[in-house]
Amino acid sequence: MSLGSLIARALTVSITILAIALSVALFLGVEKIRTGAKASFADTISGTDLIVGARSGSVQLLLYSVFRIGNATNNLTWQSYQDIAARPQVDWIVPISLGDSHRQFRVMGTTPAFFERYKYRSGQSLAVQDGAIMDDLFDTVLGADVAATLGYGIGDPIVVSHGLASFSQHKDQPFRVSGILEKTGTPVDRTVIVSLRAIEAIHVDWQSGAQRPGQSTPADVIRNMALEPQAVSAALVGVKSRLQVFGLQRSINEYPQEPLLAILPGVALQELWQIVGIAETALIAVSAMVVVTALIGMMATIFSSLNERRREMAIFRAMGARPRVVLALLVLEAMLMAALGAILGLACLYVGLLIGQPMIDSAFGLWLPIEPVTLREIWVLAGVVVAGAIVSMVPALRAYRMSLADGMMVKI
Amino acid sequence: MTETDPILHFEDVRYRWPGRASFGLNIPDLTLARSETVLLLGESGAGKSTLLSLICGTVLAESGRVLVAGQNIAALSPGRRDRFRAEQIGLIFQQFNLLPFASVQDNILLPLRFAPNRRKRVTDMPAEAKRLCIDLGLPQDVLSAKAGALSVGQQQRVAAARALIGTPPMIIADEPTSSLDAATQATFLELLFAQSRAHGTTLLMVSHDARLSSQFDRVIHMADIAKTDRERA
Numbered sequence: 001m002s003l004g005s006l007i008a009r010a011l012t013v014s015i016t017i018l019a020i021a022l023s024v025a026l027f028l029g030v031e032k033i034r035t036g037a038k039a040s041f042a043d044t045i046s047g048t049d050l051i052v053g054a055r056s057g058s059v060q061l062l063l064y065s066v067f068r069i070g071n072a073t074n075n076l077t078w079q080s081y082q083d084i085a086a087r088p089q090v091d092w093i094v095p096i097s098l099g100d101s102h103r104q105f106r107v108m109g110t111t112p113a114f115f116e117r118y119k120y121r122s123g124q125s126l127a128v129q130d131g132a133i134m135d136d137l138f139d140t141v142l143g144a145d146v147a148a149t150l151g152y153g154i155g156d157p158i159v160v161s162h163g164l165a166s167f168s169q170h171k172d173q174p175f176r177v178s179g180i181l182e183k184t185g186t187p188v189d190r191t192v193i194v195s196l197r198a199i200e201a202i203h204v205d206w207q208s209g210a211q212r213p214g215q216s217t218p219a220d221v222i223r224n225m226a227l228e229p230q231a232v233s234a235a236l237v238g239v240k241s242r243l244q245v246f247g248l249q250r251s252i253n254e255y256p257q258e259p260l261l262a263i264l265p266g267v268a269l270q271e272l273w274q275i276v277g278i279a280e281t282a283l284i285a286v287s288a289m290v291v292v293t294a295l296i297g298m299m300a301t302i303f304s305s306l307n308e309r310r311r312e313m314a315i316f317r318a319m320g321a322r323p324r325v326v327l328a329l330l331v332l333e334a335m336l337m338a339a340l341g342a343i344l345g346l347a348c349l350y351v352g353l354l355i356g357q358p359m360i361d362s363a364f365g366l367w368l369p370i371e372p373v374t375l376r377e378i379w380v381l382a383g384v385v386v387a388g389a390i391v392s393m394v395p396a397l398r399a400y401r402m403s404l405a406d407g408m409m410v411k412i
Numbered sequence: 413m414t415e416t417d418p419i420l421h422f423e424d425v426r427y428r429w430p431g432r433a434s435f436g437l438n439i440p441d442l443t444l445a446r447s448e449t450v451l452l453l454g455e456s457g458a459g460k461s462t463l464l465s466l467i468c469g470t471v472l473a474e475s476g477r478v479l480v481a482g483q484n485i486a487a488l489s490p491g492r493r494d495r496f497r498a499e500q501i502g503l504i505f506q507q508f509n510l511l512p513f514a515s516v517q518d519n520i521l522l523p524l525r526f527a528p529n530r531r532k533r534v535t536d537m538p539a540e541a542k543r544l545c546i547d548l549g550l551p552q553d554v555l556s557a558k559a560g561a562l563s564v565g566q567q568q569r570v571a572a573a574r575a576l577i578g579t580p581p582m583i584i585a586d587e588p589t590s591s592l593d594a595a596t597q598a599t600f601l602e603l604l605f606a607q608s609r610a611h612g613t614t615l616l617m618v619s620h621d622a623r624l625s626s627q628f629d630r631v632i633h634m635a636d637i638a639k640t641d642r643e644r645a
Contacts, residue, residue, distance in 0.1 A: 008513030008560075312511055317470070319574075320498020320526035322491050 005312065006333060009305060013337060016298045020341025023294035024384055025348035027287040028377060032349070033360075034280055036368040038273065044186045045265045047119030049245050052076060052084060052252055053234035055259035059275065062268040065096055065234040068106045068187045071164075072098065075231035080258050084235065087251075089244040092117055095232040097199045101164045105146045107192045109199030109232075115141075117238060120186045130154055131179035137198055137223050139178035145189040147180040154178065160192070160202060162209065170202040172216045185367040200227040237262070291384060295391045298337055302330060302395040306402070313403045326403045330396035331389050338388025342381040346373065417482030419582050419614045420444040420467060424476035427466060437462050438639040439476075442632070446581065449608065449615040453622055454634025460618045463638070464586055467616075468501060469493040481581060498527035502575025502613075504585040509571035512560025516550075517541050519559045520574045530578025544573035548603050565596040569603065576607050582614040590619070601627060 006013050045066050053061045054074035063069040085093045094117050097109035115126050115133055131154040134141055142152060152158065156177045162168045175194060183189055201222045205215045239245050245264065252262035313326045353370050361367050421443045428436040437459040444450055454460045465471040466478050469485040477484050480500055485493055502523070510519045520541040524531040534540045538555070545554055548569040554562070559570060568588055575583050585604070589597040605627065608615045617628070625631045 004513045004518070005511070315509065315511060315522075317494075318468070318497075318503045318505070319523040320494050322494045324491070325526075 006336060012301050012305070016301045017337050017341045017344060019294040019297050020338060020384070021344035021348055023291040024342050024345025024381070025352060027291050028345065028349045028380065029352060030283055030287040031377070031380070032353070032368055033366070034283065037366055040185055040366055041272070042269060043121040045120065046122055047117070047238070048236045048265055049239045049242070050237040050249055050262045051234060051265055052237055052260060052262045055261045058261065058263040058268045059272050061234065061261055061263055062265060062272065064098065066187065066265070068098070068191060072233045075233060076235060076260065077231050077258060078229050080255065080260060081232055081235055084237070084252060087248065089239050089248045090237055091240045092238045094118070094236045095196055096234045096236065097196055097229065098233040100160050100162055100170070100199070102158055102160050102192045103150060105190050105192050106164070107160050107194060109194050109196040111196055114193070117236065118188070120184050126184065126188065127182045128179045129182045131177070134178045134195055136176070137195065137201055138173060138175050138219065140175040141179040141181060141193040142177055143181055143189040143191045143193070144183035146192055152177050154180070158192070162206070168210065172205070173202045173219060173222070196229055196232070197227040200229050294341070295338070295387055298334060298388065299391045299394055302334060302392055306395060306399055310402065313399060317403050323400050323403050327396045327400040330399055331392050334392030335385050335389045338385045342384045346377070346381065417479070418443045419446050419481055421479040422476070423479070425466065425473045425478055426475045427462060427471065427473050436640070439463070439637055442637050444614055444616060446614055447612045449605065449629045450617070451624055451628040451631045452616060452618045452634060453620065453631060455620060458634040459638055459640055460634060461586070464584055464618065467584065468497050495526060498523055499529050500580055500582055502580045502583040504568070504571045504575050504583065504588045506587045507564065507591040510559035510567055512558065514559055515555065516545070516557050516559050516562070516570050517555040519570055520544065520577055523574060524578055527578060530580060533578050540577060541573065544576055547607060548573055549599065564591050565600065568592060568600055572600070572604050572607070576611070579611045579613065582616065583608055585615065585617040587619050588617070
């Protein structure tokens with residue numbers, strides 16, 4: 001009966017439901033992005049015990065070494081790197097050298113051990129979807145997004161630019177694509193990986209950030225050079241026993257020859273989330289307010305429908321319905337609207353995810369999984385329905401009082 | 413409260429509209445026997461609607477007693493009073509009787525939701541709704557139609573069917589024919605009389621139209637039974 005009354009006012013009711021649906025979809029979407037972002041951040045690095053770099057902030061080191069966001073303030077000298085590598089606690093160490101770019105993507109110099117040691121999403125290893133890991137000095141392995149965005153295939157030549165967003169190019173030493181990695185959902189997807197020696201190789205004829213005029217050493221000559229790096233941006237370290245992590249961290253942080261910083265990736269991620277936490281809370285608050293606004297909109301529609309429905313209520317009263325029934329009818333109606341809105345909002349979310357998933361992934365590198373409804377989401381939806389009921393009490397109580405006063409003799 | 417009690421009895425009832433100290437209604441004595449058909453005539457503003465509200469218990473007398481089927485309705489709790497009204501009285505208004513968005517059948521069966529005893533008297537609700545429709549001269553397929561789609565005359569018959577279902581002891585009709593043309597009016601009244609006689613129902617109809625008088629057992633003039641005080645206090 002309540003449903004029939006709703007259908008009779010289909011237009012206003014459907015607009016109200018739509019508003020609730022959109023607000024619910026927004027709220028759940030924000031929730032989804034938040035948890036997705038958190039998960040994808042946390043999934044970016046695993047299996048690495050320490051990240052070592054020049055002394056700066058732990059969040060900054062994490063950002064540039066793992067997320068390719070921002071730049072290293074200083075480098076880690078090759079001497080220190082080798083010194084750390086030689087420590088008895090160190091099981092493995094992988095250098096990372098950043099600073100050059102190819103188009104919009106960063107170039108990272110590393111050793112083949114990177115492909116073995118770098119782990120993401122609770123211990124998954126990198127895998128090559130096409131081709132092989134670099135063999136020659138001028139070979140490069142591309143992240144999945146790099147290859148997809150720029151349309152590169154195996155064997156294509158690419159030229160690396162000096163620095164980021166720069167016009168000077170290392171055009172004398174072009175690279176050849178030897179392999180393309182599987183998609184990981186991490187910043188590796190947007191990285192051009194070359195060997196650490198290659199980073200030195202392309203800078204052979206360079207000094208102070210510019211090519212020496214007229215000097216160009218042929219590639220074959222470079223291949224035979226020693227190419228020992230002066231410094232690297234950072235290093236990923238694995239220890240033999242987890243018990244040694246803190247000891248090694250302290251000794252690196254107190255390294256006398258050079259100011260260095262060693263961080264635990266998990267701890268740095270936590271710090272990062274604390275910073276992001278405020279924005280996160282604000283985002284949730286705003287989307288929650290949108291839901292509240294939609295519900296207040298519903299209250300307004302119920303209010304404005306009261307007058308035209310006075311007769312309807314009088315009929316109910318005349319038939320023997322208690323004023324309480326009139327109240328319950330309106331609350332039930334509001335709950336129906338809120339529930340329909342919530343369900344429709346959920347549907348909107350899934351449709352939005354289906355459409356937006358690849359776009360969000362390519363634009364922000366954020367992979368939002370399409371999963372069954374979580375318990376938390378069910379609570380949110382239930383909360384919307386309950387809030388709808390509470391909000392509708394205001395007009396319902398008014399109708400209650402009106403129908404008490406009107407009785408059943410409404411002359412309109 | 414027995415079957416032998418008069419269906420309606422007013423004892424020295426005084427009622428004063430809230431907020432209007434100068435306007436009150438005073439009904440010293442009014443009794444309606446069971447199965448009686450009564451026409452209540454009165455000018456606008458004579459207090460007819462107030463009288464009906466007093467019978468239905470949506471307003472309560474300031475002093476005196478209103479007994480419906482022997483029950484002093486003021487003695488009931490508001491919730492019990494609502495249910496009592498649903499059990500005892502079938503109501504037909506002037507117009508706009510129906511929930512326009514609901515089907516004719518839902519409209520007819522509506523009072524049974526609030527009146528368990530009336531519901532018990534109806535064994536097969538859709539069949540009973542259908543029977544009433546046929547008896548009141550409505551087309552058979554009308555049951556599933558939306559009430560709002562019917563003509564005014566048809567709507568009034570549906571309202572009559574709704575008042576009659578579950579055979580309440582009394583039917584109150586508040587100028588049910590005023591929105592109908594003369595021909596429809598006559599048919600409607602005939603059907604209503606036939607039905608209420610068949611079930612021994614008391615019919616109290618309120619009107620300002622004295623031409624209907626001949627069809628009723630008894631005619632009461634508002635002016636004879638009630639005193640309205642309009643003097644300035």
